[in-house]
Structure formats: structure tokens, C-alpha cells
Amino acid sequence: MPKMKTKKAAAKRFVVRAGGSIKRAQATKRHILTKRTTKNKRHLRGTVNMHEADVAVVRRMLPYA
Numbered sequence: 001m002p003k004m005k006t007k008k009a010a011a012k013r014f015v016v017r018a019g020g021s022i023k024r025a026q027a028t029k030r031h032i033l034t035k036r037t038t039k040n041k042r043h044l045r046g047t048v049n050m051h052e053a054d055v056a057v058v059r060r061m062l063p064y065a
Contacts, residue, residue: 010061014050022050022058 015023026044033041050058059065 004063006064007061010058011065014058014060014062014065015047016065022055023047024050 017020017023020064025047028036029041
């Protein structure tokens with residue numbers, strides 16, 4: 001049986017933690033930041049947990065995580 005392939009785009013975006021939760025980066029922080037307030041950019045720093053509704057989809061993309 002051939003190996004299952006990991007979706008490489010998902011592997012670059014998500015990290016599965018030891019406890020099984022998935023962390024992701026905040027959206028809208030890449031470019032066109034001049035129109036955003038300093039407070040908004042500050043709150044978009046860091047990582048957050050993946051929403052429970054999206055976890056199953058991400059797990060299918062990362063079969064060996």
C-alpha cells in the first residue's frame with residue numbers, strides 16, 4: 001500500500017501540539033498593514049488554537065501529524 005501524502009501547504013501553516021491541539025497563525029497580517037491600527041496589528045501577533053469545526057479538515061491534510 002502506498003504512503004499517504006501530506007498536503008505541504010497545510011504542513012507549512014499548521015503545527016500539531018503534543019496534546020493534539022492544532023495551532024495556527026493569525027490571518028490578515030502579511031501585507032497592506034498601513035491601513036490597520038497599531039492596536040489591531042498588536043492583537044494579531046502570536047498564534048491561536050484552531051477552531052473545533054476545522055480540526056477534522058486539517059487532520060485529514062496532515063495524516064502523520
